Amino acid sequence: GQQVMQIPQYQHVQEGEDFTTYCNSSTTLSNIQWYKQRPGGHPVFLIQLVKSGEVKKQKRLTFQFGEAKKNSSLHITATQTTDVGTYFCNSGGSNYKLTFGKGTLLTVNP
Amino acid sequence: DGGITQSPKYLFRKEGQNVTLSCEQNLNHDAMYWYRQDPGQGLRLIYYSQIVNDFQKGDIAEGYSVSREKKESFPLTVTSAQKNPTAFYLCASSIRDNSPLHFGNGTRLTVT
Numbered sequence: 001g002q003q004v005m006q007i008p009q010y011q012h013v014q015e016g017e018d019f020t021t022y023c024n025s026s027t028t029l030s031n032i033q034w035y036k037q038r039p040g041g042h043p044v045f046l047i048q049l050v051k052s053g054e055v056k057k058q059k060r061l062t063f064q065f066g067e068a069k070k071n072s073s074l075h076i077t078a079t080q081t082t083d084v085g086t087y088f089c090n091s092g093g094s095n096y097k098l099t100f101g102k103g104t105l106l107t108v109n110p
Numbered sequence: 111d112g113g114i115t116q117s118p119k120y121l122f123r124k125e126g127q128n129v130t131l132s133c134e135q136n137l138n139h140d141a142m143y144w145y146r147q148d149p150g151q152g153l154r155l156i157y158y159s160q161i162v163n164d165f166q167k168g169d170i171a172e173g174y175s176v177s178r179e180k181k182e183s184f185p186l187t188v189t190s191a192q193k194n195p196t197a198f199y200l201c202a203s204s205i206r207d208n209s210p211l212h213f214g215n216g217t218r219l220t221v222t
């Protein structure tokens with residue numbers, strides 16, 4: 001799998017504020033997947049982006065894949081306490097070897 | 111309901127002992143994976159299997175072994191050669207290459 005860097009590592013926001021996490025690669029990615037892991041839980045698949053420049057929305061979450069397919073972002077509008085958790089990106093590779101970024105831990109102050 | 115079952119949820123072992131973590135799936139997925147999670151380290155790939163009777167080393171395979179004798183099962187053995195085995199272990203499966211991963215609830219292993 002291709003290495004990806006996620007930033008920031010931690011983010012603390014007040015409820016209602018927006019939040020963005022970024023996933024960056026030095027090489028072109030075939031696709032990217034985003035997962036959410038609640039505290040004490042396991043990662044849960046959110047979305048997969050495949051096309052250059054692709055934008056997908058899930059309620060308050062907006063996912064983007066860069067034009068060069070080297071970066072991606074997850075943006076949450078008006079965070080809620082239910083958004084707390086760690087968000088991971090996963091670089092799609094070939095031959096099943098999937099590599100995760102280190103994740104961004106989001107905490108929300110009510 | 112289809113899913114992935116990992117057992118047990120918590121496991122305690124003495125240093126020097128081998129221990130096997132169970133992972134069973136009834137999703138009819140071909141591919142299965144083992145990841146290790148440590149605080150601040152994200153998810154690191156230990157082993158993966160594309161198909162029955164075949165598996166490959168991931169990024170941190172040293173001190174671990176696996177088998178894939180059945181499509182539904184992918185047990186992970188943490189051997190005494192693993193220098194720092196205490197961690198949260200996650201098993202996952204996917205239907206094909208580059209498709210979404212479905213995770214089990216994980217096994218938290220503590221070795222003292």
